[in-house]
Amino acid sequence: MSAAIEFRGVARRYGEVRAVDDVSLSIAPGEFFAMLGPSGSGKTTCLRLIAGFETPDGGTILLDGQDVTDRAPYERDVNTVFQDYALFPHMTVLENVAYGLRVRKVPREEQRRRALEMLELVKLATLGDRRPLQLSGGQRQRVSLARALINRPRVLLLDEPLGALDLKLREEMQIELKNLQRRLGITFVFVTHDQGEALSMADRVAVFNQGRIEQLDTPRTLYMKPATTFVARFVGGANVIEGELAQRLTGAAQPFAVRAEKVRLRQVTDAVPAASMHCTGTVMDVQYHGATTRCQVRLDSGELISAASTDADVAIFPSGSLVMVEWSRDAAVALR
Amino acid sequence: MRSSAKPHGKSWNRPSVGARIAAFAGLAFMHVPVLVIVLYAFTTDDRTYAFPPPGLTLHWFEAAFARSDIWAAMRLSLSVAALATLFSLVLGSLTAFAMARSTFRGREAITFLLVLPIALPGIVTGIALLTAIKSAAIEPGFWTIVAGHTTFCIVIVYNNVVARLRRLPRNWIEASMDLGADGAQTFRFIVLPQMATALLAGGMLAFALSFDEIIVTLFTAGHDRTLPIWFFNELFRPRERPITNVVAVIVMVVTFIPILLAYYLTRSGDDGG
């Protein structure tokens, strides 16, 4: 079975800037795929390339095994949910949702019937006659979802769909989107800069940086085994040890990552456990996060290390005290 | 718009009585002449411009409507304005579509070109068109008038349409195409409804401009007389002044109303769009 979406060496330039720089990936049918990265990393451009709003300067794009690189957006079996929803203000909610059928010249009655069906799917069946401007942000988002799904596309693209929602709404929508995707069984491709969102919703995540994919893996692998310093820092905020310190601790100059929860604080005079690395430093800040307590320690060599713990005992090292930070050798993940 | 009960500004910044008088007096000054015209259309005195008018009557309106030369001039003005509006709507919209989104070399040159008919004084446009007409050995008449009017009405339509198009979020066109509509369908279902007010406003402004135009028309009209030209000729004749006043009121109404409507259209477009 061919991949739902495939990029082969795709590139997109704006003048001197390489927005997308030789990106290749393959998304399986029915997958919930996330493209994660900071702004300007190229993830949104890639999404737009899939949709057809932009044409690549190099490489090929395939949908379901067919080369669609030159095809207009209306010739692709892909639909998009826009970041600001892009609902047409001069049409009612029902007309917005039915738009995809209208342009395919589906008879009026059937348009109405299917549009109502979609609205029921997103639980907005009673709001068909309202105008988009009269709806709340969350409601507008559902309408744009319904609108994008009415043509039963093979692939649904979502451009930072939850960014404008407040925390509670966002969490609700995350669960709903996941359920929706499982029910419909279609491929979802999801762009976000929020790593928590990507990790919690996606089957696989592509981490973008400066137009390239740094790592493409399942959320768990990304978190436990980041491949590069960028991924280590961006996904889950691990400690990255590089340069001289890395040289001293491991004997090699290769950087490595240690998750904050693997870092332990000890008295400077404690004995060092076997098979571990350690350094000394001063506690700069202790933050209470409810379930966890985080400590920022300034090492003698200058770097800032985060230690996170669910135990209360990390609190015996108040700000300004000298500590030893230590972690087992296994906890260190080598990075590129 | 909330009205505030207390005066605007800090107490150290309140305007002096003189400043207030100057401002309102200036504003009133700007409106007096028009009120005068309307007044004089009803005067019973037909010899002089004496003030105050000895009496008021509707007689001159009757007389004006009976004059065939006024009707002929009116017909000409209306048909010229209608055609000029139509042409400038088409040409102005085409230009607006081209300029609204794309960036290309020569873009600034085109903006400059469009503004030129309005930037250079009417006399220059007028004499230029006339020399061209004479050189091409064309007989000045209906079509030369229309040609002149269209040329500076294009920028009026262009300004309105391009401003509206620029406010149209690009997303909407992408969303429409994403859902399966090609360029033609997107235009029909999404762009055109949004542009409607701008087209209407631009068209009405163009109509008013064309109807009222005298400066360039005097050069391009040859022997034909639009209503402003009729009016201009009458200015130098002493007889039947009140009829001239009536025509002035007619011209004012026919030009003022479209402009007012266009103003409200563009304003409400801002809130609703």
Next chain:
Amino acid sequence: MTAASAASRSGVLRRTATFLYRRPNFYLGLLLIPPLLWFGTVYLGSLFTLLANSFYAIDEFTARIVYEPTLATLRQVVTQPAHIDIIVRTLTMAVAVTIACAIIALPIANYMVRYATPRIKALFYVGVMLPMWMSYLVKVYAWRLILAKQGILSWMLEACGLQGLLDAVLGIPGIGGPSLSSSYLGMFIVFVYMWLPYMILPLAASLERVPESLLQASADLGARPRQTFWNVVLPLTLPGLAAGSVFTFSLTLGDYIIPSVVGAPGYFIGMMVYQQQGTAGNIPLAAAFSVVPIVLIMIYLSLAKRAGAFDAL
């Protein structure tokens, strides 16, 4: 309409739409060709013909245009004393009108922007734009009525007992005349009236851009309102003044209707152009004369640009 024909009809339209979608440059060209063609032939062509004509001359004897390039006509315009008179007269009027408009517009614009409540401000904006929308010719005509020998203005002055003042003013050579409606003073008043909105609006826009905090700082440092106005507000609104002056200057320079309707016998550039192409049939001279305002306006535009007028527009 069967499904098949509907599909085929949309097929052609869709194919064209897609064709144009894939070739944005071609589509752009297609859009621009009709208007550019129009502008090129009708407008630019006319301008070119005009300039060309200014290089021709009229044969004294046959009164026909001699199609040989020469600077004679242009030289005529700038060297003949009568012509220089005309140019100077028009230029003087344009400058005077510009200054007067600026002086009158400032208090109005200042009040509008700084002191008016939002509702009053809206009233002012509409109140300034309204006369702009009124028919040009009707406004000119209205003034002729007002300034006429027994018109409103003289009636008002009589009522105030200022008739003597009016006569004295009309007696001043150079600006006076038999009545206001046939004097330079009258013409001046009409010009100022006509172009006032064109000065007020850019000025108001420029004043809006002066931050309130600057005025507060000035007051805080001890300046009275008038001092703040002269030292802070006025210099900052120079771009707006420059922008407004572009309108008043070029509109006055090229106008030929107002001098003929409300005017003293002296000729203005516009009148000269109109007359030369009409009764005299001397197109080259008319063309040459029209070059003068073009040149003057170009010079003024570059000066105004330096003062920041185009940023204010």
